[in-house]
Amino acid sequence: MLLTEYPFEDYPEATIIRQIYLQRFDSYVRPGFTSTHPTRTDHYFCSDSPLEDAGLGVGRFTRTWAKIPPQRIEYGKKIWQLPEAVGGGSQRPERTNWQNVTWESNPTASTTRFTPAGDFLPGDQVVIGTKRFRAFASSWNIGNGLPTVGNALFYPPDEGKGCTVTAVADGMITVDALFEGPQYVGQPSLSIKRASTSKTRISPIVASRTIYDYFLLNISPGITTPDDIEKEDAFDPSLEFMRNGQFDVAGFYNLVLLGNYINAEVDTVERWMGQIYERIRIQVKPGNYKRNT
CATH class of the missing domain: 3.30.30 (Defensin A-like)
Structure with a gap:
């Protein structure tokens, strides 16, 4: 039977x-x-x-x-925390000091792009002010109903335009405010800083999937011992997103926006039946990037 x-x-x-x-x-x-x-x-x-x-x-x-089973995938959720490699665990260092940026592209009706992006993220509340001589400052207008910048050597930081970062991509940030100024070689420099001690974290509950692959020793190509089964390491943000010694928060944020899965743990290999071995790969999709304000 x-x-x-x-x-x-x-x-x-x-x-x-x-x-x-x-x-x-x-x-x-x-x-x-x-x-x-x-x-x-x-x-x-x-x-x-x-x-x-x-x-x-x-x-x-x-x-x-x-x-020999085919690859199979099971979906679910998992408690996962961004590894400690990102300075301060899941919280990024604060930036409340002024940082110089340059007007990068022509503004639209309601937004302006600046470079460099630094470690700013969408949702950051920022203050932007001019830092040029009066000849240039007098011709700048900060939109959204705010008055024209007056003739002053510096535009006082405390009176800078408060706005919100709406996007970070290709090394530039986009803010939800219209900054109009003169066109000439060497665009006016501005200064930017975060307006509050806002922090960014990864919600610990994320979408996950487990991928199972199967190998029979001496039958699956190239596999004679369990050690021959290729294994991947866990995702290490300190290796993937280090730029000039600093963690590229914006780069990681954009990866999250793409909805890609990343390896949450090191692959494991276990015996399934006989000499059929099972490789287990656990992945997460940290798509619910949360902000504390």
Whole structure:
């Protein structure tokens, strides 16, 4: 009698077969792990149950064969925290000091782009003010209903335009305020800083998926021992997003916006059945990037 099992509910192509045998004790030989079933040749030997004495020197046992399962993916959620490699754990260093930026592109009706982006993120509340001589400051207007900048050597930082960073990409930041100024070689420099001690963190509950891949020793190409199964390390943001010795928060934020999965843990390899091994890869999608204000 041949019994067929389906070990994974969503993957009916993965099957295990069990067959009861009667065989003399003195002629019992266990097959090798690369042996296939006599008729279902895509199933490989995994194990024999202990021999039960059926009398007259005959043993009864159940032989198990399995088909190498295809890759399968299970989805769920996981508690995951951005590794400590990002300075201060999941919280980035504050930037409340002034930083020089240059008007990078022509403003639209309601936004302006500046460079460099630094470690600013969408949602940051910032203050932007002019830092040029009066000849240039007098011709700048900060939009959204605010008055024209007066003739002054410096535009006082405390009177700078408060606005919100709406996007960070390609080394530039976009703010939700219109900054109009003269066009000439060497665009006027501005200064920017965060207006509050806002912090950014990763919500610990994230979407996850677990990817299972299967390998049979001496059958799967290039795999003769479990050590031959390729394993990937966990995602390390300090390696992926270090720029000139500083963590590229904006780069990581954009990766999050893309909705990509990243490896949450180092791959593991475990025996599944017989000499079929299972590689387990746990990934997360940190798409719910949260802000504390």
